[in-house]
Amino acid sequence: MSAFKEYFVKVSKNEFYKKWLKDAWPYLTGAILLSLFQIVTLATTGNPWGVSGVFANWGAWLYEAVGGSVDKWYYFSSDGAQATLNNGFLNDPGTMRNVGIIFGALLATLLASQFKFKKIKSKKQVIAAIIGGLLMGYGARIAAGCNIGALFSGIASLSLSGWVFAIAMFFGAVVGSKLLVKFFM
């Protein structure tokens, strides 16, 4: 057992372990990788990267699994949306990417030995998280995209809508930080 422990103590002091797995990567590295994977996504799936639209599909599949039907819902009425839903969970590239993000994030935090269940500090946090989550989800659907699908992918596709989204998000963030300081300080 102690040899086992010794090995991990040695690994934790290794400079490559620290550089690649433990410490946060520089913003520039992140930006370059995001751009590369955006290109890979567009080339392999034919669509730019999106995150939140996939969650709407997950909701639809869940609803169908318990006997519901979304065929008549406006949001899912397009041929594209119907085709995605009919293909199923396992054949949706966006689903695979989101699952990859979730497990990748877990793996990264485990490899860095930084996994932790965070305590809930106050009721305020819970209420803010629920309201914030619902507003973000609703906003992402009526704006036809989140900060990835509408902003990052929009601008990367040279679409004006991405810049409009950026300006709106900037003012939203200003209001959001004022609320944050008011209620959480």
Added chain:
Amino acid sequence: MNEVVIDCLGEACPVPLVKAQNKLKEMAVGDVLIVQIDHSCAMKNVPEWARKDGHNVEVEEVDDGEWEVIIEKTH
């Protein structure tokens, strides 16, 4: 020399940063502020701000996913 600890465990970004900034303003030169955090983005932005502002900063990993940012106010 005073030592002040602020408990930001369970607080998401950017709450620890704003709390640290507000607290440091009230403190005297030479005082030490210890910010306890468990949000990895605060582990990046709190030291970054404090170093840019010219203070002495040290980060200590006290447990899995738990850090203490130690800031000595220099001006």
